[in-house]
Amino acid sequence: MKYIEPHAHMVSRTTDDYERMALAGCEAVCEPAFWAGFDRQSAGGFADYFHQLTEQEPRRAKAHGIRHFCWLCINSKEAENVGLAREVLALVPPLLKRENVLGIGEIGLNKNTRNELKVLEWQVDLAARHRQLILVHTPHLEDKWKGTKLILDVLKSDSRITPERVIIDHVEEHTIDLVLDSGMWAGMTLYPETKCTPARAIDLIEQYGRERVWMNSACDWGKSDPLAVPKTALEMKKRRHSPAEILEVTWNNPVRFLSQSPHFKLENPGVPGKSGG
Numbered sequence: 001m002k003y004i005e006p007h008a009h010m011v012s013r014t015t016d017d018y019e020r021m022a023l024a025g026c027e028a029v030c031e032p033a034f035w036a037g038f039d040r041q042s043a044g045g046f047a048d049y050f051h052q053l054t055e056q057e058p059r060r061a062k063a064h065g066i067r068h069f070c071w072l073c074i075n076s077k078e079a080e081n082v083g084l085a086r087e088v089l090a091l092v093p094p095l096l097k098r099e100n101v102l103g104i105g106e107i108g109l110n111k112n113t114r115n116e117l118k119v120l121e122w123q124v125d126l127a128a129r130h131r132q133l134i135l136v137h138t139p140h141l142e143d144k145w146k147g148t149k150l151i152l153d154v155l156k157s158d159s160r161i162t163p164e165r166v167i168i169d170h171v172e173e174h175t176i177d178l179v180l181d182s183g184m185w186a187g188m189t190l191y192p193e194t195k196c197t198p199a200r201a202i203d204l205i206e207q208y209g210r211e212r213v214w215m216n217s218a219c220d221w222g223k224s225d226p227l228a229v230p231k232t233a234l235e236m237k238k239r240r241h242s243p244a245e246i247l248e249v250t251w252n253n254p255v256r257f258l259s260q261s262p263h264f265k266l267e268n269p270g271v272p273g274k275s276g277g
């Protein structure tokens with residue numbers, strides 16, 4: 001099969017992981033800016049990270065025949081420090097021109113604090129002013145439903161934001177309908193234990209359909225699996241989803257959403273057309 005990994009933190013993965021992903025059929029990987037496993041001490045730490053995302057990782061991916069794209073922002077965890085957030089956001093606009101940058105992400109909320117909300121609003125404004133796609137991280141576990149509601153309120157209250165140009169990631173059973181009803185896209189994160197397991201993700205697809213959804217591994221330094229997307233595709237096959245239906249969520253849908261950025265270019269993207277629902 002061929003597939004797109006639309007959300008993976010490759011800076012935390014080994015070269016062997018790139019090789020395994022390439023062998024499994026990965027053609028492109030998209031890497032949102034996020035927390036690095038520790039709080040960075042200065043805006044300089046983010047400048048280096050953005051350099052890594054826009055210069056180094058594309059080279060590492062290319063060595064395995066994989067296209068690498070990225071998203072830029074300050075994540076919600078470190079956005080609690082609003083002074084730092086202001087400095088980091090000043091670094092972003094000139095970098096949006098770099099050829100692998102798809103938009104602003106993954107922004108959102110972590111603990112749903114007032115500071116996080118303020119920085120979220122700044123980043124939505126940044127995306128609107130620069131006509132960028134938005135990728136959103138939603139909080140974990142007990143904070144998820146409330147956080148998703150708060151994030152949707154911020155996005156919906158800004159008339160410059162087009163819902164089809166926003167993807168809300170890490171949806172679960174209790175948040176997917178909120179997201180799809182808003183007209184935005186929904187990302188399902190395939191974690192071995194938390195977020196969405198492969199079986200739960202397939203249940204959601206069977207319940208809500210294939211329109212405006214994608215699946216990702218969000219693999220990072222924590223317990224996660226860079227092959228979660230092809231493994232879930234295999235599981236879909238066992239549950240009698242047709243090859244065309246599997247292709248829809250693992251390839252066509254990511255191509256449809258990401259092609260809204262002029263920077264998203266593939267050798268052979270196929271012709272996605274309208275989503276099959």
Ligand SMILES: [Zn+2]
Pocket residue numbers: 007009032034106137218
């Ligand atoms: Zn992530």
